[in-house]
Amino acid sequence: xxxxxxxxxxxxxxxxxxxxxxxxxxxxxxxxxxxxxxxxxxxxxxxxxxxxxxxxxxxxxxxxxxxxxxxxxxxxxxxxxxxxxxxxxxxxxxxxxxxxxxxxxxxxxxxxxxxxxxxxxxxxxxxxxxxxxxxxxxxxxxxxxxxxxxxxxxxxxxxxxxxxxxxxxxxxxxxxxxxxxxxxxxxxxxxxxxxxxxxxxxxxxxxxxxxxxxxxxxxxxxxxxxxxxxxxxxxxxxxxxxxxxxxxxxxxxxxxxxxxxxx
Amino acid sequence: xxxxxxxxxxxxxxxxxxxxxxxxxxxxxxxxxxxxxxxxxxxxxxxxxxxxxxxxxxxxxxxxxxxxxxxxxxxxxxxxxxxxxxxxxxxxxxxxxxxxxxxxxxxxxxxxxxxxxxxxxxxxxxxxxxxxxxxxxxxxxxxxxxxxxxxxxxxxxxxxxxxxxxxxxxxxxxxxxxxxxxxxxxxxxxxxxxxxxxxxxxxxxxxxxxxxxxxxxxxxxxxxxxxxxxxxxxxxxxxxxxxxxxxxxxxxxxxxxxxxxxxxxxxxxxxxxxxxxxxxxxxxxxxxxxxxxxxxxxxxxxxxxxxxxxxxxxxxxxxxxxxxxxxxxxxxxx
Numbered sequence: 001x002x003x004x005x006x007x008x009x010x011x012x013x014x015x016x017x018x019x020x021x022x023x024x025x026x027x028x029x030x031x032x033x034x035x036x037x038x039x040x041x042x043x044x045x046x047x048x049x050x051x052x053x054x055x056x057x058x059x060x061x062x063x064x065x066x067x068x069x070x071x072x073x074x075x076x077x078x079x080x081x082x083x084x085x086x087x088x089x090x091x092x093x094x095x096x097x098x099x100x101x102x103x104x105x106x107x108x109x110x111x112x113x114x115x116x117x118x119x120x121x122x123x124x125x126x127x128x129x130x131x132x133x134x135x136x137x138x139x140x141x142x143x144x145x146x147x148x149x150x151x152x153x154x155x156x157x158x159x160x161x162x163x164x165x166x167x168x169x170x171x172x173x174x175x176x177x178x179x180x181x182x183x184x185x186x187x188x189x190x191x192x193x194x195x196x197x198x199x200x201x202x203x204x205x206x207x208x209x210x211x212x213x214x215x216x217x218x219x220x221x222x223x224x225x226x227x228x229x230x231x232x233x234x235x236x237x238x239x240x241x242x243x244x245x246x247x248x249x250x251x252x253x254x255x256x257x258x259x260x261x262x263x
Numbered sequence: 264x265x266x267x268x269x270x271x272x273x274x275x276x277x278x279x280x281x282x283x284x285x286x287x288x289x290x291x292x293x294x295x296x297x298x299x300x301x302x303x304x305x306x307x308x309x310x311x312x313x314x315x316x317x318x319x320x321x322x323x324x325x326x327x328x329x330x331x332x333x334x335x336x337x338x339x340x341x342x343x344x345x346x347x348x349x350x351x352x353x354x355x356x357x358x359x360x361x362x363x364x365x366x367x368x369x370x371x372x373x374x375x376x377x378x379x380x381x382x383x384x385x386x387x388x389x390x391x392x393x394x395x396x397x398x399x400x401x402x403x404x405x406x407x408x409x410x411x412x413x414x415x416x417x418x419x420x421x422x423x424x425x426x427x428x429x430x431x432x433x434x435x436x437x438x439x440x441x442x443x444x445x446x447x448x449x450x451x452x453x454x455x456x457x458x459x460x461x462x463x464x465x466x467x468x469x470x471x472x473x474x475x476x477x478x479x480x481x482x483x484x485x486x487x488x489x490x491x492x493x494x495x496x497x498x499x500x501x502x503x504x505x506x507x508x509x510x511x512x513x514x515x516x517x518x519x520x521x522x523x524x525x526x527x528x529x530x531x532x533x534x535x536x537x538x539x540x541x542x543x544x545x546x547x548x549x550x551x552x553x554x555x556x557x558x559x560x561x562x563x564x565x566x567x568x569x570x571x572x573x574x575x576x577x578x579x580x581x582x583x584x585x586x587x588x589x590x591x592x593x594x595x596x597x
């Protein structure tokens with residue numbers, strides 16, 4: 001959900017205008033995918049980030065990741081499995097990073113059906129938004145289980161300067177997805193702080209997980225919960241401080257007024 | 264390169280109006296002047312290229328209907344395709360010997376970085392099987408071998424795949440001769456994996472290159488000189504195997520306005536001058552910068568590649584140095 005309804009209205013209007021321009025459908029879809037940074041109830045999410053051939057090569061290559069990592073070798077094996085040539089991997093403009101992006105996108109997209117299943121069985125209505133956020137972040141972390149032993153290599157590739165913007169964008173989309181699925185409907189500045197803090201917490205938990213050897217990644221879950229608790233504590237502390245400052249200030253003004261100062 | 268009346272041609276250039284493309288191409292006077300220059304300069308080139316090359320003579324000639332369309336040469340419009348082919352042949356015949364030196368001067372040596380990046384991003388010779396699978400690469404308009412030699416080095420040395428073969432093709436025998444000469448310095452194993460082919464990339468006879476025979480088709484700084492780009496793309500699709508890749512390195516449109524202004528100033532003022540001083544040939548380099556200006560933008564060229572039946576991934580192109588050059592890739596679907 002956007003910070004304000006007006007923003008999403010504007011976006012929808014721009015969208016309608018754009019549809020009238022004689023533009024090839026696929027370019028238009030890509031542009032839309034590149035510009036919408038949030039969930040909107042007014043228009044559906046853009047269609048997939050990958051073309052059919054890209055999808056075929058990537059999904060085949062993804063099965064080789066646990067053994068060969070996020071490498072050109074895995075891509076080439078995948079191309080072979082999908083019936084393409086070794087050279088066909090050139091279709092993927094970012095090479096091995098495409099494979100990482102494929103992992104990020106598919107895991108993010110798998111979160112919505114996952115959340116429906118998870119919150120259906122339990123008493124969903126009794127859960128508060130922060131609890132749901134914790135649960136969803138944990139579900140997403142479990143999505144890394146298969147490739148966890150290769151994830152440090154992936155993080156290294158994601159940290160390369162050319163890939164940083166795309167990686168950060170994926171992270172932002174993920175935290176927005178989690179808040180959207182958790183039912184967060186805030187339209188104030190906390191829309192940004194919530195997503196920002198969740199991004200930081202998720203990224204650090206992911207890093208923690210790559211070194212976690214505990215059964216079922218229990219340590220990672222504890223780590224995630226501690227970080228989320230800290231945020232809510234910091235949030236309530238800051239709120240308390242703000243309330244105290246506001247009270248003291250207004251009291252000070254009233255004292256001055258009682259002394260005859262014209263304020 | 265000897266005894267060319269470059270002074271006369273420089274005088275012709277000076278008398279020529281310097282303004283917007285539209286005025287320029289409508290001027291009948293300059294067209295006549297210009298059209299006589301390269302042809303009289305190299306009668307032997309003209310006579311060779313006006314007839315179909317030796318290979319296609321033996322087969323059925325390409326459909327004539329396609330060849331009658333008009334195209335452009337630099338900022339001049341309304342030329343027949345044969346005429347453009349002929350003039351481009353003239354240009355490259357006259358620049359062949361000074362080609363590398365001029366490239367270094369014009370781009371401050373940066374073209375080497377573009378070419379290195381182009382080849383390493385294609386990663387020729389990479390194979391997941393052992394022993395590595397053979398690959399066949401067709402380097403079109405690659406006369407002097409810049410791309411082909413890098414391909415061979417990357418495949419043989421870096422990817423340890425000796426069964427990669429590169430065919431250098433060019434319409435221009437002078438450029439191929441330079442490439443052949445330069446290839447003599449390569450290691451023997453790489454020389455053995457190299458072959459040369461003189462042909463017109465817009466109409467490749469099936470007897471010369473059968474359908475579905477190459478893994479990779481590359482063209483670096485060549486496609487803007489083709490008399491018919493869609494026809495060349497169709498030929499590329501024909502000779503590539505399903506899953507084969509078309510890759511093109513070409514000058515493109517600069518996206519940043521400030522950089523674009525500086526770049527235009529450099530290319531329209533300095534490059535023809537350098538050409539005149541170093542290669543003694545201003546017209547050829549004037550054509551060079553005009554043809555760069557006329558080449559379609561990144562998005563337009565991507566659309567042409569898609570219309571030729573290739574599949575593109577991601578945004579379909581990669582800008583180099585802010586869009587001065589761009590790499591386009593397309594894959595022939597299965």
